[in-house]
Amino acid sequence: MPILYWKGCMARFRTKKIANSIEELFSRMELDYIKLSNEGCCGSILYRTGQDAMEVSKQTMEKIRSVDVREVVTGCPGCFRTMSKDYESFEVKIYNISQFLLKFKDLLRENLREINVKVTYHDPCHLGRHMGIYEEPRQLIKLIPGIELVEFKHNRERALCCGYGGGLRSAYPEVSMEIAKSLLNEVPNDVEILITACPFCNYALNNSRIKVLDLSELLLMAWRD
Amino acid sequence: MDIYSMKREEFLKWLKDENRRRGLSRAVSSYVSSKEKILARMPHINVIRKEARKIKENSMERIFELLKEAMDNIIDSHGNAYFAKNAEEAREIVLKLIGSNKMVIKSKSLVSEEIELNEFLEKYDNKVFETDLGEFIIQLRGEKPTHIINPSVHVPREEVAKTFSKIIGREVKSDIEELVKVAREYLRDKFFTADVGITGANVVAANTGTIFIIENEGNARFVSNAPPIHICITGMEKIVPTLEDAFKIVQVLPPYATAIPMSAYVSMITSPSRTADIEKTLVYGVHGPRELHVIFLDNGRTRMLSDSILKEALYCIRCGSCMYECPVYRIIGGAFGHNYFGGIGIIWSAFTAGEDKVAAAIDACTKCGRCKELCPLEIDVPKMVEYLKKKLVSMGYIAERHKEIRRNIIERGNPFGE
Structure with a gap:
């Protein structure tokens, strides 16, 4: 049975490169996956801004139920958090992409080439503090031979926030962007790539000083040709 | 707009x-x-803070019973205890005690900010002096606090120097020790000439009616001790069952509030100053205040308690x-x-x-x-x-x-x- 790859709105409209690299990764790994032709909204933004999300989340649950899958994999921690925690009695198993990819550790290890680069990893709030997923993305990064993972001074439970979430970016964009800037100031010295695992963080942290890549982009970069 | x-x-x-x-x-x-x-x-703090959480949970479950116990015990010890339903009632109680044309000194109290006490007392021609350095700075600048522990957190030393230079009429260097000295010298005589001292409380033990005031500067000691009348205004959620419980909270606050293992001073106040040294006859008002008044404020706290989700905010030890x-x-x-x-x-x-x-x-x-x-x-x-x-x-x-x-x-x- 195929898995359903759920892109999420940010990766569909603003950080398309993330959706593309996830799909590319899936096909290189020869995974059987499907997508929805008209994905719609998980409702996360409505939940986080205090608005009624019942109708939207019901529609989305129905849409997912209508295709024959038992597992949904998403690269968006916002969707992941919402479908796992906010949806009531949703029987489909939801995975964050980092959890899912880790099931294929051996396959990945065989196909990842050595790259000698110093990276750091930013814990997305919805993935880390909201869902307790801290180690899986780090384990994936460390599958790449030669890579050096340098931690932010404040990481995991204590990681800073990119400032995008909770409706702040839409309500007060200037404040949101200033928070992103203050996070970028905390990037450890000599790091060449800032790895994120959230399309929202990726968008918020995009800047001219340091390369920002999604976890899937990093894995693809290290994939043997 | x-x-x-x-x-x-x-x-x-x-x-x-x-x-x-x-x-x-x-x-x-x-x-x-x-x-x-x-x-x-301080790895042991992880045990104490979990105990503190339990204490706050249990206290809020029976807060009205604890409130009565605390008030009864304060009155038993010759203090006065009041319950104020809202800000207006609290201000009226204070006004009755102070009246007008008095000199009032205060140590930091967020509850007094909550009920906008300074502005109110000044309307009745009282002179009000904030003595916590942070509060003193923002009072002089005509601003409002921006942090509950460090009210002037947004004012850098250069700005403090400008403010202080104005009030003492000579140039003050933006040297932090120098700035502290200016505040000390300016406030020193106020402590001894004030008619009334107003403080808050960090925690109150119901079984003795003891109020705890935690501080580092030493100003709250003066405020609660030097004037003949001490008024303490505190939120009703500050009450815990026993002295032992209160000590748990006292241990959690300093590392989290000011990054120190224990605060310089913890004052425990249970009654007005008293002596029975002459013929075992009890007299009030020896070196400390002859009157102690403790006001417990509701002002929305009961409403908060009735909300099953938001009542958790009452566990905050500030x-x-x-x-x-x-x-x-x-x-x-x-x-x-x-x-x-x-x-x-x-x-x-x-x-x-x-x-x-x-x-x-x-x-x-x-x-x-x-x-x-x-x-x-x-x-x-x-x-x-x-x-x-x-x-x-x-x-x-x-x-x-x-x-x-x-x-x-x-x-x-x-x-x-x-």
Whole structure:
């Protein structure tokens, strides 16, 4: 049975490169996956801004139920958090992409080439503090031979926030962007790539000083040709 | 201009104010590194803070019983105890005790800010002096506190020097020790000539009616001890069952509030100053105050308690750690809230000042959850903020932009409307 790859709105409209690299990764790994032709909204933004999300989340649950899958994999921690925690009695198993990819550790290890680069990893709030997923993305990064993972001074439970979430970016964009800037100031010295695992963080942290890549982009970069 | 545009202006003012940003960022980085060092040296605090959480949970379950016990015990010890339903009642009680044309000294009390006591007392021609250095600075500058532990957190030393130079009429260097000396010299005689001292309380033990005042400067000792009348105004949620319970809270506060293992001073006050040294005959008012008045304030706290989700905010021991640690507060400081600050402050302000006062500020919270992780009592602030936000939306408080996002989602299946 195929898995359903759920892109999420940010990766569909603003950080398309993330959706593309996830799909590319899936096909290189020869995974059987499907997508929805008209994905719609998980409702996360409505939940986080205090608005009624019942109708939207019901529609989305129905849409997912209508295709024959038992597992949904998403690269968006916002969707992941919402479908796992906010949806009531949703029987489909939801995975964050980092959890899912880790099931294929051996396959990945065989196909990842050595790259000698110093990276750091930013814990997305919805993935880390909201869902307790801290180690899986780090384990994936460390599958790449030669890579050096340098931690932010404040990481995991204590990681800073990119400032995008909770409706702040839409309500007060200037404040949101200033928070992103203050996070970028905390990037450890000599790091060449800032790895994120959230399309929202990726968008918020995009800047001219340091390369920002999604976890899937990093894995693809290290994939043997 | 709607409340959202007004709040945005306020945020932008903070963003652009280099002095405020400098003051705030110096304070935050100094606090965070000291706190982390101290907490690493005190692993046992993890046990005590969990006990503190239990104590607060249990206390709030029977707070009215504890309130009665505390008040009875204060009265038994020749003090006076009052219950004020709201800010107005609390102000009236204080006014009856003080009257007009008096000199009043205060140590830091957020509850007195909550009921806007200074402005009220000044209307009756009383002279009010704040003696906590941070409060003193903002009182002189005509500002409002922007942090519950460090009210002048946004004022860097250069600005303090300008303010002090003005009041003493000579140039003061922006040297921090020099600035402290100016405050000390300016306030010294006020402690001994004041008619009334007003303090808050950090915790109150019901079984003896003892109020605890935790401080580092030594000003609260003077305020609660030198004038003939001591008035303590505190929130009713500060009451815990026993002295032992109170000591647990006392142990949690200093490392989280000021990054030290224990505060310089903890004053425990149970009755007015007394002696029976001559013929075993009891007389009140020896070297300390002859009168002690303790006012317990409700002002929305009972309402908070009746809400199964938001009552968790009452467990807050007011260490202020979550504010220093909040990514949003670090940028917009005191603008992120109303009379209380940060995510927890949004909840407190909603009940003590009104929902309308936080309806715009609440949208600044990203619900990132960092405050919950770093709170010694593990208070789930993001959950409460999300819940309150929902309530506010149902009351009609919603930003245009958020409405538009919902329309886009309904009509186009995505927030961007594309």
